[in-house]
Amino acid sequence: MSACSEQTSKNELTKTNESSEDQRVGTKDGDKTKVVFWHSMGGKLQETLDSIVNKYNQSQNEYEIVAEYQGSYEEALTKLRSVGGTDDAPAIMQTFEVGTKYMIDSGFFEPIQTFIDKEDYEMDLLEENIINYYKVDGKFHSMPFNSSTPVLIYNKDAFTEVGLDENKAPRTYSEIKEAAKKLTSVNGNVTDRFGFSMLTYGWFFEQLLATQGGLYVDQNNGRSGDAENVLFNGEEGLRIFNLLNGMNQAGTFGNFGSNWDDIRAAFQSGKVAMYMDSSSGVRNAIENSPFEVGVGFIPHPDNMEPQGVVIGGASLWLSKGIDESIQDGAWNFMKYLQTPEIQAIWHVETGYFAITPAAYEEQLVKDEHSKYPQLKVTVDQLQSTKSQPATQGALISVFPESRQQVVTALENLYQGMAPQEALNQAARGTERAMEIANRTKNKE
Structure with missing residues (x-):
C-alpha cells in the first residue's frame, strides 16, 4: 500500500515524544553513536518496528537507532522539506515509493550505492521485483524496506x-x-x-x-x-x-x-x-x-x-554530509533490516513482503503461511510480475x-x-x- 503506497489509518497512529536532541541526524556523545530514524509506521506497525529497533540496539554496542514517528508519508515529507540538509534532518528517512524522484532531486541524501560499492554488498539477494523499482539510472539511491502490492x-x-x-x-x-x-x-x-x-x-x-x-x-x-x-x-x-x-x-x-x-x-x-x-x-x-x-x-x-504489479510501500534514505560514523551506523542498521531473520519477523507481524526471499524459508514464515495460505497468493503475484517500465513504476x-x-x-x-x-x-x-x-x- 504501496502501498503501501498506502497511508496508515489515522486513528491507529500515535505520536512519539520528540526531544531537541532526537530531532538531529545523530550524535557521537556517550558510549554509542546515535542515529535518528524518521518513519511513518503507526499503530501496530510502530510496535513491531520499535521491537526490531530495540533488538538491533541490544545486538551491538556501537550504534543506537533513535526511531521517531513523523505522521503519514505525506506529513513526514512535508517536515523533511523544511529541514533537509540541516542538522535538524534525520540520518535515516523513510519515504513512500512515489517520493523517490523528489528525494533524488533534493540532493539531501547519499545514494546507498556508495556503501554497496564500498563493500560489494549483494543487492541481488533481495527480491528482484522490489529492487527493480528502486534501481534508478543503474544505481540504488535508497534501501527498500516496507513493500506491498x-x-x-x-x-x-x-x-x-x-x-x-x-x-x-x-x-x-x-x-x-x-x-x-x-x-x-x-x-x-x-x-x-x-x-x-x-x-x-x-x-x-x-x-x-x-x-x-x-x-x-x-x-x-x-x-x-x-x-x-x-x-x-x-x-x-x-x-x-x-x-x-x-x-x-x-x-x-x-x-x-x-x-x-x-x-x-x-x-x-x-x-x-x-x-x-x-x-x-x-x-x-x-x-x-x-x-x-x-x-x-x-x-x-x-x-x-x-x-x-508495481511495488508500493517505502524505502530508507541516508542523509548526505553528516558525520561518517553516523552514516556508517545508518548503513549498518539498513543491512540488519534485510537479514532473513528480521525480514521473517517483519513479514509475519506486519503483512509486508519480505525484502529478502530467503526469509520465506524461515520456519516462522512457513508456519504463518500454513496458517494463512492467502498470504502466499500475494507473494506469488509479486514474483510472477514481468519487469518492464510499466511494472517498475513511474518516477515523477x-x-x-x-x-x-x-x-x-x-x-x-x-x-x-x-x-x-x-x-x-x-x-x-x-x-x-x-x-x-x-x-x-x-x-x-
Missing part, C-alpha cells in the same frame, strides 16, 4: 451463497463485472451488499494501469529522463475508468470514499463482497471478518496477458500531487462526469505540476 480480497461465503466458486477469484474485467452483479443484493431501494469496491486512491489506478503494460508518463515512465507528458489518460487508463463507471451506473459498485478504515469495515461487515486492498491488509481482513476470506490477483482486461517528483488529481478524477467519475473527460482533467493537472517542477529544477 494490491490484491483482490473477497468474501468466500458470499461467493458460495450466489453460486460462484469460492476458490476461484475473478481475474478479468468481465469476470469481475459478472461476479459483482451476482453478489450485489438489493432490498427495495437499499443495497444491502455491493459486489465490488475500490478505495478512491491513486495507487490502485496506477496498479490497474501497470498490469496492462500501460505507462503513467512518457520518458519510459520517467526512468529515461524527466517526464513532461502524461500517458495515463490513454486507452489503458480509459479501460479502468470505463470498468468503474459501468459498475457504478449498474449499482454493483460501492463507493466508500478514500479512507482505508471505511472500506475495510464495509467488507468485514458484509456491505461489499469484493474489494482491492494492500497485501499488508490481508491478515487483518482474515482475522476480523466473520466469514471465510479469499485473496486473488488484481483484475486485468479480457484477452490480455497481465504484466503484474510531483507524484503525490498527481495522485490527488486522480482521486479528484475518480470522485468526478462517480458523480457522473464522462470517463475520458475526468481522466483528461487529471492529466492536465499533472502536466502543469510537472512543468513547474521541471522548470524549477532547470533553474537550479
Whole structure:
C-alpha cells in the first residue's frame, strides 16, 4: 500500500515524544553513536518496528537507532522539506515509493550505492521485483524496506451463497463485472451488499494501469529522463475508468470514499463482497471478518496477458554530509533490516513482503503461511510480475500531487462526469505540476 503506497489509518497512529536532541541526524556523545530514524509506521506497525529497533540496539554496542514517528508519508515529507540538509534532518528517512524522484532531486541524501560499492554488498539477494523499482539510472539511491502490492480480497461465503466458486477469484474485467452483479443484493431501494469496491486512491489506478503494460508518463515512465507528458489518460487508463463507471451506473459498485478504515469495515461487515486492498491488509481482513476470506490477483482486461504489479510501500534514505560514523551506523542498521531473520519477523507481524526471499524459508514464515495460505497468493503475484517500465513504476517528483488529481478524477467519475473527460482533467493537472517542477529544477 504501496502501498503501501498506502497511508496508515489515522486513528491507529500515535505520536512519539520528540526531544531537541532526537530531532538531529545523530550524535557521537556517550558510549554509542546515535542515529535518528524518521518513519511513518503507526499503530501496530510502530510496535513491531520499535521491537526490531530495540533488538538491533541490544545486538551491538556501537550504534543506537533513535526511531521517531513523523505522521503519514505525506506529513513526514512535508517536515523533511523544511529541514533537509540541516542538522535538524534525520540520518535515516523513510519515504513512500512515489517520493523517490523528489528525494533524488533534493540532493539531501547519499545514494546507498556508495556503501554497496564500498563493500560489494549483494543487492541481488533481495527480491528482484522490489529492487527493480528502486534501481534508478543503474544505481540504488535508497534501501527498500516496507513493500506491498494490491490484491483482490473477497468474501468466500458470499461467493458460495450466489453460486460462484469460492476458490476461484475473478481475474478479468468481465469476470469481475459478472461476479459483482451476482453478489450485489438489493432490498427495495437499499443495497444491502455491493459486489465490488475500490478505495478512491491513486495507487490502485496506477496498479490497474501497470498490469496492462500501460505507462503513467512518457520518458519510459520517467526512468529515461524527466517526464513532461502524461500517458495515463490513454486507452489503458480509459479501460479502468470505463470498468468503474459501468459498475457504478449498474449499482454493483460501492463507493466508500478514500479512507482505508471505511472500506475495510464495509467488507468485514458484509456491505461489499469484493474489494482491492494492500497485501499488508490481508491478515487483518482474515482475522476480523466473520466469514471465510479469499485473496486473488488484481483484475486485468479480457484477452490480455497481465504484466503484474508495481511495488508500493517505502524505502530508507541516508542523509548526505553528516558525520561518517553516523552514516556508517545508518548503513549498518539498513543491512540488519534485510537479514532473513528480521525480514521473517517483519513479514509475519506486519503483512509486508519480505525484502529478502530467503526469509520465506524461515520456519516462522512457513508456519504463518500454513496458517494463512492467502498470504502466499500475494507473494506469488509479486514474483510472477514481468519487469518492464510499466511494472517498475513511474518516477515523477510531483507524484503525490498527481495522485490527488486522480482521486479528484475518480470522485468526478462517480458523480457522473464522462470517463475520458475526468481522466483528461487529471492529466492536465499533472502536466502543469510537472512543468513547474521541471522548470524549477532547470533553474537550479
